[in-house]
Amino acid sequence: MARCYEIPDLLALCPKKVGNTISPHFDAARIGYERWVNETLPKGFAIEVDNAEMPLLAALAWPYASEKELRAILAYMTMSFMLEEMTDREPTEISTRNSEIWIKVLGDPEAGRDVLNPHPFIKLMTKSLANDLKSAINPFHWPQVLESNVAFARCVIKEAEDRELFEDKDAIRTVEAYMEYRRETIGTRPCFVLMRATRKLYLNDETLRDEVVADMENYALDAVFIANDIYSYKKELDDNGALNNIVTVMTRDPLTASLPLQARFNHAASLFHHALKRFEDARSAISLAKGKYDAKTYDMLQRYGEGLVDWIVGNIEWSIINHRYCVYDSERDRQGRVMRLSAKEAELAEENTRISVKVETVDIQTYTVAQNKVSPKTYFGIQLMLFSLASMCIFVSGIRNNDPVLTGTYLLG
Structure with missing residues (x-):
């Protein structure tokens, strides 16, 4: 018999989007992309891509993107999805090799022609995807796109290493350490660069490193990944036990280890709310420090804050309805925010809590030296x-x- 859990109402906590709520070019981009997916990708992977409904995410998170920019964003999202597929279930050695090739081909598509026995996804990047992205990005933002993706690819390698480490169910993790790490592994920072490109925000590296500006971006990233972890939990539970998910990590942290699943969802929502508050605090601090920036930079920072809101909200809007996560079994459940887990899924979720009690006991015995x-x-x-x-x-x-x-x-x- 299914067990029911209430998913917190994250949208109710968010500020409202300013201006467009979705790109007016959504339908045109979606039709062209879906045709390309079904004509080009292997059937099994094409089904996964279709279920992800990436055109909807692109249009919701980049509501000011033109049709050409949406196509470029979809090329990037497809390549990012491919990187996930090439690394998610592979040993660290293979994940490392695939990540290194991926970033090399992203920067120089011709480099893919020199790879021996390349993965089919690398062939597609070489043939069209990498050039489709670069052709729509202006020269100012392209170095930032590459730099952010180099960092992302390194984090993918680290994630593969951690996946092997934390298959040990007695391993202890802390929510705080996970949050610092997850901020980078979710792969949203490169998307923020693409958002700045579509909004014509020419913020240089020095401005982006400004403490308050960096805080604004980092807390937006936190809000995105916490929401993503909540909504993707059910899918990840079926895939791999949701090992790299904040809801599971809580069971490895002595401070939250005894929380049952519903309480973990609620606590994740509290962390989301806290990240949003810090994000808004950073936006306010930028407004209060108006004299610190020239007029043009100040205006771009204000619009960057609006773009980050679009991303936070758009990500949630997409997560609630896409067929990749399948959070809700029916429209009625979606309206009531009721997530149903099968008896087997619920048993696995609660098994994590029982494991956490074992971890705490082992820790106490170690502390007392026997x-x-x-x-x-x-x-x-x-x-x-x-x-x-x-x-x-x-x-x-x-x-x-x-x-x-x-x-x-x-x-x-």
Whole structure:
């Protein structure tokens, strides 16, 4: 029998889009792209690409993109999807090789012709996709596109290494460390460069490194990946146990390890809300520091903030309805934000929580250097002390993040 969970209403927390809500060129770009997918890609992969509904994401997250720019964005999104396919299920050595070839061909399509036994996706990049992207990006933004993708490809390699590491179900992770890492591995930073290109925002590297500007971008990235992790959880649970997902990582963090699945969704929503608040704080700080920037740069920063809102909101709008994630089983469930997990899926999700209890127990035993080296009374006292400290940390974390779920977890024991 299916178990039901309530997905938090993230859209209700978001600021509204300013101006276009979706690109007026959506239909034209979608029709051309879907034709290309079905005529060009292998059948199995074509079905996956169709289910991802990338034209919809492109039109929602880049609502000011022209038809040509949407086609270029779709070329990039397809290549990014291909990189995921070439690395997601492969050992680290193969993932590393594929990532290195991918970034080389992105920068120079002709380099793909020198690759021995190239992956079919590399052949497609060489033939058309890489040039389709570059032809629509102006020379100012192209170096930023390449630089952001070099960093992304490195993170894909790191993700492959971590996937192998965290297949060990006794491994401990922290939500904080995961958030720093996930900010880069989600692959949205290059998309922000493409967004600046479509909006004609010529922000140089020095401006982008400004502390407040970097904060604005980073907290927008956090909002995007947290929302993505929530909505993709069901799909990832079926794929690989959702190992690289914040909802699962909470079960490996001693501060959140005892939270049941619904409470983990709620806590993820609190982290999303916190990221949004920090994002808005950074936007306000830019407005207050107006004299720090020349008039042209200040105007571009204001429009960049609006573009980041489009990306945060557009990503959620797409996540709710696309057929790749299949968050909801029916329109009625979507309206009520009810996600259903099969008994097997729910068992796997709750198994993660039971594993986390095992991790905590092993940690306590290691800390006491083995139970047989202290008296039972002393050992029990240490366990009780550590449990109390962990509970207090959960309570403090709840207060800091204004999270009633964590606060209640402590108060209710």
